[in-house]
Amino acid sequence: MTPKTRILVVGGGGVGAIVALNLQSGCQTELTLVLRSNYTAVQQHGFQVHSCDHGKLLNWRPWKSELYTDVCHNNTNTNTVVNTIPNISCDEDEDAFDFVVVTAKNIPNAHANLASQISPSVTPGITTIVLIQNGLNIEQPYFNIFPRNIVLSGISMIGSEEIEPGFIKHSFADHLTIGSFHNPNLETAKEFKEAERFVGIYSAGGKTVCMHDKNVLWNRWKKLVYNSSINPICALTGLDAGQIRMAGDSISLLVRDAMREIEAAANASGYELPVDIVEFMATVDPVEDHFAPSMLQDGNSIEYEYLLGEPLREGKRLGVAMPVLSTLYALCSAIQWRIEAERESIE
Numbered sequence: 001m002t003p004k005t006r007i008l009v010v011g012g013g014g015v016g017a018i019v020a021l022n023l024q025s026g027c028q029t030e031l032t033l034v035l036r037s038n039y040t041a042v043q044q045h046g047f048q049v050h051s052c053d054h055g056k057l058l059n060w061r062p063w064k065s066e067l068y069t070d071v072c073h074n075n076t077n078t079n080t081v082v083n084t085i086p087n088i089s090c091d092e093d094e095d096a097f098d099f100v101v102v103t104a105k106n107i108p109n110a111h112a113n114l115a116s117q118i119s120p121s122v123t124p125g126i127t128t129i130v131l132i133q134n135g136l137n138i139e140q141p142y143f144n145i146f147p148r149n150i151v152l153s154g155i156s157m158i159g160s161e162e163i164e165p166g167f168i169k170h171s172f173a174d175h176l177t178i179g180s181f182h183n184p185n186l187e188t189a190k191e192f193k194e195a196e197r198f199v200g201i202y203s204a205g206g207k208t209v210c211m212h213d214k215n216v217l218w219n220r221w222k223k224l225v226y227n228s229s230i231n232p233i234c235a236l237t238g239l240d241a242g243q244i245r246m247a248g249d250s251i252s253l254l255v256r257d258a259m260r261e262i263e264a265a266a267n268a269s270g271y272e273l274p275v276d277i278v279e280f281m282a283t284v285d286p287v288e289d290h291f292a293p294s295m296l297q298d299g300n301s302i303e304y305e306y307l308l309g310e311p312l313r314e315g316k317r318l319g320v321a322m323p324v325l326s327t328l329y330a331l332c333s334a335i336q337w338r339i340e341a342e343r344e345s346i347e
């Protein structure tokens with residue numbers, strides 16, 4: 001039998017739980033899932049999942065589930081769930097993880113640096129790191145710490161939310177594009193091959209669409225047209241993406257002005273986006289879906305630095321005027337400050 005690919009998934013919230021489930025459906029992986037705040041709930045009751053791709057699952061325990069064994073011939077469950085990042089300190093290559101997949105939110109203030117947190121699980125030059133996260137320049141801390149490891153980009157369209165610890169509501173079909181963040185120390189061909197390898201593993205269950213993305217930065221800028229505008233505006237107003245469309249002309253104008261600033265910053269960076277991108281993104285969510293973008297779901301801290309701060313800094317550096325995004329950024333920083341102050345006074 002072909003040995004299974006060893007994959008560590010860090011963070012089992014809205015995205016990570018569905019990533020883990022999807023990897024299990026493909027039968028090719030020995031999965032280790034790192035949980036944090038939902039660890040105890042999942043240990044006790046498993047995950048409850050309502051997923052448009054995988055159906056309704058009650059008490060799904062990744063480490064002992066029989067799920068998909070009918071399609072996984074001769075498959076024995078080798079999955080584990082842990083609450084700390086495993087330490088692969090020995091030099092034995094056979095203990096190395098093939099992939100470490102990061103599906104945690106990118107909140108530098110609250111979580112220090114995710115790149116350094118995963119380092120005990122990363123074998124230099126061997127483990128490929130896959131960042132299934134929104135935002136711009138997310139690869140930079142990984143390039144600094146792991147100069148010889150391939151770092152892949154995962155752009156997810158999924159609409160998945162952890163509505164209470166261990167309860168995952170997944171509303172839109174999982175669509176993932178995987179490509180490489182080019183590391184100048186490594187050969188592009190090797191990076192492409194690794195992206196294709198991950199696409200193959202992720203697609204194996206046939207439950208989802210996963211494709212090789214050969215133009216990672218263009219696709220990231222394109223998605224930022226939504227993530228830098230709708231995400232913070234929903235988080236700041238408490239309105240969902242449908243309500244934002246119904247809340248009057250001034251908010252519709254604000255959304256489009258913010259989107260145009262990102263379009264201009266993308267352009268200045270050399271990434272020309274489709275001509276109708278602003279109107280497309282401003283109307284992509286049907287009003288009646290009342291979709292909550294991921295930043296509206298953020299409770300403990302908001303993920304605004306990489307979704308808004310980095311594209312804003314990039315645009316300004318290139319001389320693009322970004323008054324709307326600067327204002328949204330300032331308001332997000334104030335919210336983050338308030339959240340942290342409240343947390344400190346409680347702790």
Ligand SMILES: NC(=O)C1=CN([C@@H]2O[C@H](COP(=O)(O)OP(=O)(O)OC[C@H]3O[C@@H](n4cnc5c(N)ncnc54)[C@H](OP(=O)(O)O)[C@@H]3O)[C@@H](O)[C@H]2O)C=CC1
Pocket residue numbers: 010011012013014015016034035036037038103104105106111117132133134156157158159160161162294303
């Ligand atoms: N949700 C969505 O529909 C989409 C999300 N995205 C992006 O995907 C990424 C993940 O988002 P999402 O799944 O919604 O986030 P969630 O907050 O739902 O899940 C993240 C999980 O990661 C855990 N975590 C954070 N840091 C660590 C750590 N150091 N070790 C172990 N676990 C950790 C969190 O634990 P704890 O609860 O303790 O903080 C939480 O359970 C983000 O970058 C987001 O922008 C992209 C497209 C769609």
Ligand SMILES: CC(C)(CO)C(=O)C(=O)O
Pocket residue numbers: 134156157158159160226227231292293294295
């Ligand atoms: C664009 C969207 C809604 C895709 O699921 C997203 O990225 C988010 O919720 O942050």
